[in-house]
Structures are given as structure tokens and as C-alpha cells.
Amino acid sequence: MTSAVDALAAGPVLGLPLPELWFALVFAILGTFLFLDGFDFGAGAIFATLREDEAREAVLSAIGPFWDGNEVWLVVFGGALFAAFPSVYAGLFSRHYLLMFGILGALILRGLAPEMYEQRHDARWQRWWGRSFVAGSVLAPFLLGAFAGNWLAGSPRSLTLVGVVTGIAVTALTVVSGAAFLRLKARDALPETVTEIGVGAVAAYLFAVVATLGALATRLPAGVDALLSPPVLALVAASVGLGVGYGVALRRGADLAALAAAAGLTYGLTAVVAVLMYPRIDPATGATVGEAVVSTLPLNLMSIGAALLLPLVVVYFAVLYSAFSGPITAEEAY
Amino acid sequence: MDEECAVLREETAASRAGVNFPTRTHHDMIDPVLASRFQFALTTIVHIIFPVMSMGLAPFLIYFTWKDVRGGDPVYEQLRRFWTKIFAVSFVVGTVTGIVLEFEFGTNFAAFSTTAGELFGGPLAVEGMMAFMLEATFLGVFVFGRERVSDRLYLVSSLAVGVGTWLSAVWILIANSWMQMPRGYELVTENGQEVVHLVDPLAAYLTPRFGYMYVHMQNAAVESVALFMAGVSAYFVYRHHVWGHQTENIAFWQKTLKIALVALLITAPLQVLQGDLYARHVYETQPQKFAAMEAVWDTEAYVPEYIFAIPTDLSQFTDPRAKELFGLGIPGGASWLASGGDATAEIRGLNTFETEAPPVAVVFWSFRAMVGMGFWFILLAFWGGYRWYTGELFEDGLLHKALMASSLLGIVAVELGWVVTEVGRQPWVIQGVLKTSEGVSPGLTGTEAMVTLAGFVGVYAGILALYTYVVARVIRGGPPSVRELRSAAERDAAPGEVPGDD
Numbered sequence: 001m002t003s004a005v006d007a008l009a010a011g012p013v014l015g016l017p018l019p020e021l022w023f024a025l026v027f028a029i030l031g032t033f034l035f036l037d038g039f040d041f042g043a044g045a046i047f048a049t050l051r052e053d054e055a056r057e058a059v060l061s062a063i064g065p066f067w068d069g070n071e072v073w074l075v076v077f078g079g080a081l082f083a084a085f086p087s088v089y090a091g092l093f094s095r096h097y098l099l100m101f102g103i104l105g106a107l108i109l110r111g112l113a114p115e116m117y118e119q120r121h122d123a124r125w126q127r128w129w130g131r132s133f134v135a136g137s138v139l140a141p142f143l144l145g146a147f148a149g150n151w152l153a154g155s156p157r158s159l160t161l162v163g164v165v166t167g168i169a170v171t172a173l174t175v176v177s178g179a180a181f182l183r184l185k186a187r188d189a190l191p192e193t194v195t196e197i198g199v200g201a202v203a204a205y206l207f208a209v210v211a212t213l214g215a216l217a218t219r220l221p222a223g224v225d226a227l228l229s230p231p232v233l234a235l236v237a238a239s240v241g242l243g244v245g246y247g248v249a250l251r252r253g254a255d256l257a258a259l260a261a262a263a264g265l266t267y268g269l270t271a272v273v274a275v276l277m278y279p280r281i282d283p284a285t286g287a288t289v290g291e292a293v294v295s296t297l298p299l300n301l302m303s304i305g306a307a308l309l310l311p312l313v314v315v316y317f318a319v320l321y322s323a324f325s326g327p328i329t330a331e332e333a334y
Numbered sequence: 335m336d337e338e339c340a341v342l343r344e345e346t347a348a349s350r351a352g353v354n355f356p357t358r359t360h361h362d363m364i365d366p367v368l369a370s371r372f373q374f375a376l377t378t379i380v381h382i383i384f385p386v387m388s389m390g391l392a393p394f395l396i397y398f399t400w401k402d403v404r405g406g407d408p409v410y411e412q413l414r415r416f417w418t419k420i421f422a423v424s425f426v427v428g429t430v431t432g433i434v435l436e437f438e439f440g441t442n443f444a445a446f447s448t449t450a451g452e453l454f455g456g457p458l459a460v461e462g463m464m465a466f467m468l469e470a471t472f473l474g475v476f477v478f479g480r481e482r483v484s485d486r487l488y489l490v491s492s493l494a495v496g497v498g499t500w501l502s503a504v505w506i507l508i509a510n511s512w513m514q515m516p517r518g519y520e521l522v523t524e525n526g527q528e529v530v531h532l533v534d535p536l537a538a539y540l541t542p543r544f545g546y547m548y549v550h551m552q553n554a555a556v557e558s559v560a561l562f563m564a565g566v567s568a569y570f571v572y573r574h575h576v577w578g579h580q581t582e583n584i585a586f587w588q589k590t591l592k593i594a595l596v597a598l599l600i601t602a603p604l605q606v607l608q609g610d611l612y613a614r615h616v617y618e619t620q621p622q623k624f625a626a627m628e629a630v631w632d633t634e635a636y637v638p639e640y641i642f643a644i645p646t647d648l649s650q651f652t653d654p655r656a657k658e659l660f661g662l663g664i665p666g667g668a669s670w671l672a673s674g675g676d677a678t679a680e681i682r683g684l685n686t687f688e689t690e691a692p693p694v695a696v697v698f699w700s701f702r703a704m705v706g707m708g709f710w711f712i713l714l715a716f717w718g719g720y721r722w723y724t725g726e727l728f729e730d731g732l733l734h735k736a737l738m739a740s741s742l743l744g745i746v747a748v749e750l751g752w753v754v755t756e757v758g759r760q761p762w763v764i765q766g767v768l769k770t771s772e773g774v775s776p777g778l779t780g781t782e783a784m785v786t787l788a789g790f791v792g793v794y795a796g797i798l799a800l801y802t803y804v805v806a807r808v809i810r811g812g813p814p815s816v817r818e819l820r821s822a823a824e825r826d827a828a829p830g831e832v833p834g835d836d
Contacts, residue, residue, distance in 0.1 A: 005534060065474030068429055072462060072470045078436050079459030086451020093440025093447075094775035100441050101786045104434050108793065111430040112800065115423060119804055294452040298532045302456055309463040316471040316494075323475050323483050 009297040018303055019293040022084040023281060024274065025306065029080055031270035033073035034144070034170065035177060035263050040067040042178015044110060044137020045171070046197055047130065050190070056130065058189035060114050061328045062182060067114075069320060071107065083302050085292040088282045095284065096147055099158040103143045110136030138171060145170025149212065152273050153219040154283030162215045169208035173266060175201035180250060180258035185328055187255070198258070199247045202265075206243050209236070209269065220276060231275050239268045367774045369783035370442040373790055375756075377434050379749055380794045384428030384801075386748055389503060389552065390559030391421045392496035394593070399492040403485045408820070412586045412813035413593075417563075419808045422477045427801050429470065431794075442783070446763055446773030453519055453532045454509055457539065461505030469498025503551060511543040513764045514755070515619050521767070530767070543619065546612040547755075553601050553608065554751065557711065558744025560597035564718070565741020566809055567591035572734035586813050588728065595722060598715040606708045610671065617672040617681075620765060623758035625684045626697040628668045629654040632683040639667025641709075643702060654698045689769075692760040696753060704750040707743055714740060 012018045040063045047059045082089040093100050113133035117126055149166025150158060179198025182190055213227050213236070220226045246261035279288045293299060395417055401410035436458060439447045447454070472494035475483060479491065518538030519530045532538060567590035574581035581587070617624040630637055643661035645651035650659060656668070664670075666677025673679035684691040714736060721727045763770040 005536075009533075065478040068426065069467070069471040069474055071429065071433070072466045075433055075436060075466055076459065076462035078433075078440070079455065079462040082436075082439065082447065082451055083455035083459035086455050087448045089440050089451065089455070090444035090447035090775070093437060094442070094444035094777055097441050097775075097778060097782050098785065100437055101789065104437060105789070105793065107433060108430040108797070111426055112797070115426050115804070116800060119807060294455075295531055297535070298452050298456055301532075301535060302459065305456075305460050306463065309460070309467075313463060313467045313471075316467055319487075320471045320474050323479050323487070 005297070008300045009295075012296060013300045013303055016303070018296075018299050019084075019289045021303070022080070022293065022299070023278065023289045026077065026080050026084065027270050027274040028267075029073060029077045030148075031267045033070070033077055034141075034173070034270065035266040036070035036073060037067065038141065038174040038266060039063075039177035039181035039259070039262070040070055041110070041137045041141045041171075041174040042176065042201075043182055044133050044178070045175050046178050046182060046194060047137070048134040049193065049197065055186075055190050058186040058328065059182060060117065062185035064114070065320065065324050067111070069317065071111070074107075080306075084294060084299065085281055085289075086294065088287065088292045091282055091285060091287075092147075092151055095156060096150060096158045099143055099147055099150070103140060103147065106136045106139035106143060108136070109133075110140055137174075141174045142167040142171045148273055149216075152277055152283065153216060154286075155219075156284055162212065162219060165208055165211045165215050169205055169212050169269070172201050172205035172208055173262075173269065176205055176246065176265065177259065177262040180246070180255055180262050183250065183253075184255040184259055187327060189328075195250050198250050202243045202246050205265070206240060209239065209272075216276070226276055229275075232272060235268050235272050235275070239265055242268065364780035364784045366778045366780045366783040367771050369780060369787045370774050370778065371770060373783065373787045374435075374438055374442060376787070376790055376794060377431065377438065378752070378756075380798060381428065381431040381435060382748060382752060383745055383798075384424045384431060385499070385503070386555045386558050386745055387424035387562075388421055388428055389499045390555035390557075390562075391417055391424070392499050393556060394559065394563075394597070395421060396492050396496045399489055403489050408816045409586055409589050411819055412583065412816065413590065416586070416808070416813035418477060420805055422473070423801065423804050423808070425469070425473055427797060431797065442775055442778065443763075443773045444775035444777075446768060449528060449768055449773070450513075450530050450764060453512065453530050453538055456532075457505045457509040457512075461502055461509075465498050465501035465505060467498075469495050469502065472498065500552060504548065507547045507551060508539050508544055511541050511547050512538055514547075514759060515541045515543040516764050516767055517541055530764075542615065546608075546615050549608055550605070550612050550751070551748075553605050554744070554748050556597060557601035557605055558748055560594045560601060561711065561714075561737075561744035562741050563590055563594035564598060564714075564737045565739075567594060568734040568737035568741075571728050572731060572738070575728045576731040576734065583812050583815060591727070592722065595715065595718045595727075598711065599719050602708070602711040602715040606705075606712060609705070609708060613671050614674050620759060621682045622684065622687050622689070623692070623697070623754075624672060625682060625687075626692045626694045626758050627701045627754060628681065629656045629659070629694055629698045630668070630681050630683050631655055631685050633680060633686055634683065635669060635680040636666045636678050637668040637672075637681045638663030638665050639671060640702065641667075641706065651699075652695050654695055689761055692758050697758045700750040700753040700757070704747050704754065707747040707750075710740070711744070711747075 043059050043063050047056060050056050050059065078089070081092075109132050113129045113136060117129040117133060120126070145167035146158065146160075146163035148170070149155075149163040150160055152166075153160065153162040155162065176198060179194050179201060182194055183198070217224050217227055226232070242261045242264045246258050246265070249255070249258040249261060277283060279290070281287060281289045281292050395414065398410050398414040398417065401407070402414045439454075439458075472491040475487070475491040476495050480488060483491070516530075516538075518532065518534035518536070520533050521528050522531045523529070567587040570581050570584065570587035571591055573579050574584045574587075613624070613627070616627070625631075628637060628639070637656060640656070640659055640661045640663045643654070643659045643663075645654065646660050669679040669681060670677045672681055684694065717733055718727065718737070721730045721733055727733075759765055761769045761771065763773045
């Protein structure tokens with residue numbers, strides 16, 4: 001046993017560049033969270049535009065089985081950052097103290113509201129829990145976006161221009177995903193306006209991304225050059241393409257294709273952030289991936305654990321999403 | 335911006351060098367250390383209720399689902415449906431309050447997270463990937479999917495949720511037990527700050543403490559839920575049989591009472607017996623905590639164990655001292671507990687430790703109350719078992735009242751046990767390695783900490799009120815009647831027909 005531990009402490013498993021892989025994995029997990037829980041958030045925002053009981057119930061039924069599992073990706077994001085880059089986790093979370101608790105508050109509101117909404121059927125009760133659901137669903141992605149923007153910009157303060165525009169971009173992006181998801185799950189119960197909301201949101205998202213990049217230009221060490229680097233330009237161009245594709249797909253009723261385009265947009269945004277940040281991982285302190293990563297032994301153990309467990313997680317999600325595939329049926333009350 | 339960054343770099347360098355920069359406490363009216371500790375205590379105390387409910391309900395739900403899927407007595411479908419509702423709401427509230435705890439390590443205890451992260455972060459990450467993912471995904475299938483999936487997958491999903499909740503506790507307690515009994519690490523100075531490096535993963539993650547804690551916690555969860563089920567069902571049984579009010583679904587409540595009693599008969603004695611072994615282990619590994627549990631200040635032999643201690647004045651309550659207490663003491667009992675059978679064994683007193691003692695009154699009285707309840711639960715279990723044996727289980731009104739009064743006491747005992755565990759190890763956050771006061775985020779201001787603490791007091795009071803309200807509604811609504819279940823089954827069997835009484 002000791003020899004196994006010695007071997008694991010000697011060097012990275014299979015000679016892999018583990019610090020870089022964990023940097024990528026942390027952002028991949030964040031992207032997965034922003035996409036999966038993103039369509040729940042977006043559904044919550046669209047809920048605000050719906051007046052009829054039937055349509056509102058349909059939104060809640062559509063996300064009912066999924067949101068709790070989707071939210072766990074945020075837990076895993078926190079856990080992975082903590083395990084692989086503890087000083088970054090500690091520095092970021094304590095620096096943006098009130099922002100983090102804002103996110104938590106919004107998530108509490110979003111999680112409790114649907115559960116409460118269904119408890120009673122009087123109008124006032126449902127109006128207030130409906131509002132709470134919307135507020136939580138809009139605030140959570142906005143504050144998460146602000147967190148990501150401040151992280152990338154290396155801002156020691158939480159209320160910044162970059163933070164606000166990134167927050168708007170992420171919120172718009174969740175509405176993009178949410179519209180496609182709701183069309184897919186509850187087309188018959190929802191008005192046609194959902195399509196237009198999705199198309200409007202994707203346009204707003206693309207504008208907000210440009211604004212975010214503009215706000216960032218002055219705050220990155222490489223300045224505008226970083227923004228004009230080939231990978232960033234390619235990702236921005238791909239996002240514009242995906243945005244147009246999304247709008248076309250949604251209008252034509254190709255809802256699954258629209259949802260896939262929304263996923264592409266979300267991962268694209270996360271990739272832009274990661275590309276602009278690398279090789280640093282905490283721009284506020286200037287710490288690089290190599291400096292912040294834990295030592296070889298725990299990193300190897302975590303890598304083996306993640307390699308075994310994440311494929312299983314994919315299976316769990318496959319079971320969940322296939323069990324509830326297709327549109328919700330009329331009887332599926334929340 | 336550049337200036338801000340420069341300041342920040344300086345501050346970070348200072349904090350890495352172990353220097354407390356002066357902005358922290360000097361200008362603040364409220365101590366961020368104290369506020370952070372209160373906040374973590376509050377958020378944990380509220381959060382633990384929900385995992386206790388979901389972990390404790392899990393084995394029952396697996397059993398109900400298995401009996402239901404196999405068909406036969408419709409009471410098992412009632413049991414599954416009814417208790418799944420309570421499980422689902424507990425799980426949701428547990429999720430939203432649990433994420434808070436994970437974030438608080440970073441927000442409020444950044445210095446601790448940086449120091450211990452290499453060893454402590456791993457279990458939390460694995461908990462998310464291995465356990466939380468499993469439970470949260472299959473929960474969707476389990477709560478919403480009865481009509482959508484096959485019997486087999488449905489049974490698998492109940493198992494997956496149950497196993498997930500219990501695995502979750504494995505990783506959380508691995509992390510916690512390492513803080514109580516740190517092993518398998520070395521301290522290395524990095525950038526002027528002492529950081530824990532993992533050296534021997536098996537020693538670090540599989541401490542003997544983990545085994546004691548896991549059995550104690552999981553058994554406590556099942557026992558607490560058994561008490562809750564017994565208390566709720568006793569109310570309806572009492573109402574029907576003793577009071578004489580005709581009660582709907584009385585067979586369901588009778589069955590619930592019997593199942594809860596069986597669980598209580600197993601878990602209540604086990605909890606006390608295993609708790610005895612656990613206490614001995616605490617004496618060996620955390621003597622300061624044990625001395626606080628027994629309020630022993632000077633090292634002594636033949637220390638009595640006060641099962642009932644009665645403070646004769648206020649100072650004995652706020653500052654209990656084993657030698658001066660008036661109560662029912664078992665001579666040599668504490669010595670016997672610490673040493674595993676030797677009533678004359680010596681117990682090291684609090685005065686002999688270099689670090690200040692934990693708040694002794696809190697630890698001492700919490701421990702007493704928890705142990706007292708543990709014995710009371712055994713008494714309840716045997717009382718109920720005896721009445722069942724004599725055929726008077728549904729007629730003994732006093733038993734029903736005792737069960738009703740005890741329905742939440744299991745959860746109270748869990749809270750007190752955690753108070754003993756966590757307050758008892760103060761001033762250490764990692765026993766003997768890092769003090770709690772040194773673990774708090776260096777940049778945190780008292781104002782920030784106070785704002786969130788005040789927010790949590792309000793929000794968590796609201797969450798508790800809502801949770802109570804929802805659970806009370808579910809209980810008042812009762813299970814779906816057997817008639818409703820039959821008509822639903824017939825409708826599913828013949829989808830063309832429209833049922834008249836829907």
C-alpha cells in the first residue's frame with residue numbers, strides 16, 4: 001500500500017498535465033452548471049411573462065424533476081475548485097463575500113418557491129411565491145455572472161462594470177436556454193411568445209457579450225491583444241453563428257437543435273473566460289494554475305476519483321432525462 | 335484598478351506571511367471571528383435537520399417501495415406516497431441549505447480553507463460527484479417518475495436515492511473526523527503560511543473516529559425518524575382509539591406506528607451502547623473535550639458520572655464543576671466510561687491543558703441532555719414493545735402522549751450531540767493544528783459578517799417556519815385513501831375510460 005502511495009506522490013498519473021486538466025475541468029463543470037441549471041433559471045424568468053395558471057403549472061412541471069440535480073453541478077464546481085485550487089477558492093469566495101451570499105439567497109428562493117407555490121391554490125399565495133420564483137431565477141444567474149466577470153477581471157470589489165455586464169450576459173443566456181427547453185417540454189401549454197422571447201434573448205446575449213469584452217479590454221494585462229487572439233475571435237465568431245442558428249431553429253420548431261445551440265453558446269462563453277484567464281487562475285493575486293494547484297498526491301487521487309465518478313454522473317443524468325423525455329403530459333402536476 | 339490590485343496583492347502577501355493587516359478588527363464594532371462562528375453554527379444547526387430526515391427516511395422508503403412494487407397490501411403504497419412527500423420537501427430544503435455550508439468554508443473560513451484545502455477539499459468534491467449527484471438525479475425519478483418508469487427502475491431509483499444520502503454522510507464525516515483526529519498529513523510553510531500536505535491518504539481519510547461518528551450519526555438519523563413517525567402516528571391512533579373520533583386511514587397510521595416501533599427497538603439501544611464506545615474513543619483522542627463533557631477541572635481518579643445533575647444556583651448552571659454538583663451520580667461512572675470499565679481510572683482535568691477550555695457549561699449540559707434522551711428513547715421503545723406484546727398498543731393513551739411529546743426529541747438529541755462534538759473541540763478547528771480564530775477569512779470585516787449573520791437569522795427562521803408548515807400540511811392531509819389508489823390504478827389499466835369521480 002505504501003508503495004502505491006509513493007508511486008502516486010512521485011509524479012502525475014500517466015504523465016498527464018493535471019494542473020491544466022483540472023483548470024479545464026473546473027470551467028467545464030461551471031459551464032455544465034450554467035447550461036443545465038441555466039434552462040431552469042430561464043424557465044423561471046419566462047414564468048414572469050405567463051399569466052394563465054395552466055402555462056405557469058407547465059413551467060413548474062417541466063423543470064420539476066431536473067432542477068435539483070442540475071444545481072448539484074454548482075456544488076461540484078465549488079468542491080472541485082476547493083480540492084484542486086484551495087487558495088483560489090478561499091480567496092475568491094471571501095473577496096466576493098456579499099456577492100456569494102447573494103447567490104446563495106437567490107438559489108434558496110428559487111429552490112423553495114416552486115415547492116411552496118404548489119402547496120396552496122389561493123391567488124395571493126401563488127402570486128407571491130411566483131414572484132419569489134422569478135426573482136430567484138433572475139438574480140441567481142445575474143450574480144453568478146457578476147462573480148465570473150469579477151473573477152476574470154481580477155477585481156477586488158464585487159460591484160463593477162465588468163461584473164454587471166457579465167451578469168446581464170449570463171442572465172440573457174439562461175433565458176435563451178430556458179426558451180428552447182420550455183418549447184421542447186411544454187409547447188402546447190405555452191403561448192407562441194416564448195419563441196420571440198428566446199430570439200430576443202439571444203440578440204441581447206450577443207450584445208452583452210460584446211459589451212463584456214469591451215469592459216474587459218482595459219482590465220486584462222494583455223489588453224485588447226488578448227481579445228483579438230485567434231481562440232477568442234474564433235469563439236466569438238462561433239457564438240454569433242450559434243446565435244443565428246438558435247433563432248432559426250426555434251422559429252422552425254427544431255427545439256432540440258435550439259437547445260443544443262444554447263448549450264454551445266454556454267460552453268463557448270465559459271471557454272472564452274477560461275482562455276482569457278489562463279495561465280492565471282486568480283487574476284486578482286496573479287496566481288497561476290501551476291502555483292495554486294495542490295501537490296501531486298492529492299491531485300492524482302482526485303483525478304482518479306473524477307475519472308471514475310464523472311462518467312457515472314453522466315449515466316445518472318442520462319437515466320433522469322430519458323425517464324422524463326418528451327413533452328410533459330397533462331396529468332403531470334408538479 | 336492597478337492601485338486596487340496592488341493593495342490586494344500586498345494584503346494577500348501580508349496574510350500569506352501570517353500578518354493580520356490592521357483593517358480587520360480595529361475599526362469594526364463586531365468581531366468578524368465571532369460573527370463567522372455564530373453564522374456557521376446557525377447554518378449547520380438548521381441544515382442538519384433536513385439530512386437527518388432524508389437519511390433517516392431512506393431505509394423506510396426503500397422498504398415501502400420494495401413492498402409496494404411487489405404488490406399486495408395497498409398500505410405500502412400509502413406509506414410510500416405519504417413519506418415520499420415529506421422526504422422530497424426535506425431534500426429540497428436540505429439542498430439549498432447545504433450549498434450554503436460548502437460556500438461558507440471559502441467565504442468565512444478562507445484561512446482554514448487555504449491551510450487545510452489540500453486534504454479537506456477532496457472529500458467535499460467527491461461527496462458532490464459520488465453522492466449528491468446520485469441522490470439528486472434519482473430523486474427526480476423517485477418523486478415524479480412512478481408512472482413513467484418500470485417497477486424495476488423505480489425500485490432502483492429508491493435505492494440510489496437512499497444509498498446517495500448515506501454516501502453523502504460518509505464523505506462529510508470523513509472530512510469532519512479528520513478535523514477531530516488529524517493524521518496522515520504534514521505541515522509545510524508555503525509563502526509564509528502553514529499549509530497541510532497530504533502524506534498518507536488512508537491514515538487521513540480512514541481515522542477510527544470516522545467509524546464511530548458514522549455509526550452514531552446514521553443510527554441517530556433512523557432513530558430520529560422512527561421517533562417522528564411514532565409520534566405522528568400515535569396522535570392519529572390516540573384520536574381514533576382513545577378519543578373515539580373516527581379517523582380516516584386508521585390502518586395506515588397503525589401500521590406506521592408498528593413499523594416505527596420496530597425501528598426504535600433496534601436503534602435506541604444500539605445508540606446508547608455504541609455511544610458508550612464512542613465516548614471512550616473521545617477520551618483517548620480528545621481528552622480536553624472529554625474533560626469538558628464531564629466538567630472535570632482538576633485531574634482526578636474515581637470521577638462520578640452524573641446522569642441527573644441539578645444546579646442548586648445559577649453559577650452551577652453556567653459554570654458546572656463535577657465535584658460541586660448536586661445530583662444523582664454513579665460513583666466512578668465517568669472514570670469507568672473513559673477507561674472502559676475501571677471506576678478508579680484517572681481523568682485529566684481541564685486545568686492541565688495549555689489552551690483555554692471550551693465553553694464547559696454548553697458541552698456539559700448538552701451531553702447530559704443527549705444521554706438522558708438516549709435512555710428515555712430506550713424506555714419508550716420497550717414500553718411500546720411491551721404494549722404491542724400485550725395487545726394494548728392502540729389503547730394506552732399515556733404511551734401515545736409520551737410518543738407525541740417525543741416526536742421531535744430525536745432531532746433535538748442529534749443537535750445536542752453535534753454541539754458536544756463541535757463546541758467541545760474548541761478552541762481548535764483542526765484539533766491541535768489550527769485554532770478556529772485563526773481560520774477566519776483575513777479580509778472579512780465585522781460589518782460584512784454581521785450583515786450576513788442577520789440575514790441568515792431572518793431567512794433561516796423563515797425556512798424553518800415554512801418547512802414546519804409544509805410538513806404539518808402533509809400530515810394533516812394524510813395518505814391517499816385506498817379507494818383513491820384503486821380508482822387511479824383502474825384508470826391507468828383502462829386508459830380509454832374517463833373516471834367519473836376524478
